[in-house]
Amino acid sequence: EASAKVIDGKSVAKEIREEIATEISRMKESTGVVPGLAVILVGDRKDSATYVRNKKKACESVGIKSYEVQLAEDSSEQEVLKYISGFNDDPSVNGILVQLPLPSHLDEAKILNVISLEKDVDGFHPLNIGNLAMQGMEPLFVPCTPKGCIELLLQSGVEIMGKKAVVIGRSNIVGMPAALLLQREDATVTVVHSRTKNPEELTREADIIISAVGQPNMVKGSWIKPGSVVIDVGINPVEDAKSPRGYRLVGDVCYEEASKIASAITPVPGGVGPMTIAMLLSNTLAAAKRTNNFK
Ligand code: NDP
Incomplete structure (x- = not known):
């Protein structure tokens, strides 16, 4: 009976994380800078909390500093936007991620649109998606x-x-x-x-x-x-x-x-x-390299 090759995402992701960790220590040694990722979680969905916890753990394991904000389910749009613009202006933060889905009273498109293009490590900003769709254009993040x-x-x-x-x-x-x-x-x-x-x-x-x-x-x-x-x-x-x-x-x-x-x-x-998380770390490292002009 034929049997498919199992594509082992866990081990591919592990290799990628190891490469990222090496790159981060090289960057730290030469520039003194470590990449930073800010994660904003609104509400108390259990699955979202688990994803955020896993992302945070993964950051720590490769040497990315993580900044976590946990907001109440009934937070106003203004409040969420306030945190995003704070992170947009914070040079120690290279990536900003808003954990989806958001509570239904919040305008997801509007909120994602405010994340600085250079820090959009989830790749959900309309300009990054637009550039992904267009011939001859390169999105900053996918x-x-x-x-x-x-x-x-x-x-x-x-x-x-x-x-x-x-x-x-x-x-x-x-x-x-x-x-x-x-x-x-x-x-x-x-x-x-x-x-x-x-x-x-x-x-x-x-x-x-x-x-x-x-x-x-x-x-x-x-x-x-x-x-x-x-x-x-x-x-x-x-x-x-x-x-x-x-x-x-x-x-x-x-x-x-x-x-x-x-x-x-x-x-x-x-x-x-596991690949999703590895790609998030990779995007965050790329963001930090780009802003610090580190090759
Ligand atoms: P959504 O619910 O946003 O989208 C589901 C899509 O599937 C929609 O486009 C919908 O069509 C389509 N669909 C629903 N029912 C059927 C059907 N019977 N036949 C054909 N198409 C159908 O889900 P997400 O894209 O966010 O996530 C999809 C899955 O992937 C989930 O199980 C989620 O948990 C998982 N996921 C896993 C991740 C990972 O890291 N491995 C990350 C993100 C998600 P329509 O547009 O017409 O409604």
């Missing part, structure tokens, strides 16, 4: 999760040029930028979303699938072309009485089935997740 997906493909030796790719999902933070990045790598890209009819007919044609939907086990084995490469971004809790927490995390892709048909596949957890 969103971390889709960047991590492409990095996994490249590191695994997957050829992207001329290949048929299907991205499932079109969110601003994953699906849409993933499709733009694949096009930049010269893939022919189809985007599937909630109104797509017969998505399995499109995915069955794909050499590369990136799934970012948020539906456990939606992508069945029968959706996948033999030999294709599957990147599973989904992180979905499903009930599991055997787990001490009462749930476990699975992807969008039915791993059992897919791993018998694909030639390579990312696991959940241990695939895209």
Whole structure:
């Protein structure tokens, strides 16, 4: 029985983090400066708090100084903006990240638009997204999760040029930028979303699938072309009485089935997740290098 190569995001991310740590000590030695990342968390979503905690830990592990602001669920837009402009003006802060999703009374687009372009390490500023979409333009930063997906493909030796790719999902933070990045790598890209009819007919044609939907086990084995490469971004809790927490995390892709048909596949957890954080650290280092004119 055929069995897909497991794309080990955890170990690729670890290597990247080690390179980043080395670069940061080199920079510190020569300039005295260490990169700084500010994280703003509004409200008390448990998953967001976990993501912020993990990002903070990852910063510490490579030598990035992290600044965390925790604001109440009912914070006003003005209050959030006040912190952003403070960080915009603070030279020790090289990257600013607003943990999404924001509480629904806050205008996400307006808030992201205020982050200084040079500090937009999440890559969500409309000018960075616009430059990602435009021929001949270079964004200062690319969103971390889709960047991590492409990095996994490249590191695994997957050829992207001329290949048929299907991205499932079109969110601003994953699906849409993933499709733009694949096009930049010269893939022919189809985007599937909630109104797509017969998505399995499109995915069955794909050499590369990136799934970012948020539906456990939606992508069945029968959706996948033999030999294709599957990147599973989904992180979905499903009930599991055997787990001490009462749930476990699975992807969008039915791993059992897919791993018998694909030639390579990312696991959940241990695939895209760790890459997202590695890309955030990489973007923060790049920001610090750019401002300090350090090569
Ligand atoms: P969103 O909810 O913002 O977007 C989901 C997308 O999937 C939408 O474009 C939606 O379509 C589409 N969709 C929903 N249902 C279907 C369906 N039945 N068939 C086809 N398309 C569908 O989610 P995110 O992009 O923020 O996240 C997606 C998943 O990735 C989640 O599980 C999330 O937890 C995970 N994630 C993982 C990260 C990591 O580091 N590994 C980072 C970020 C997210 P429409 O536009 O029509 O509504």
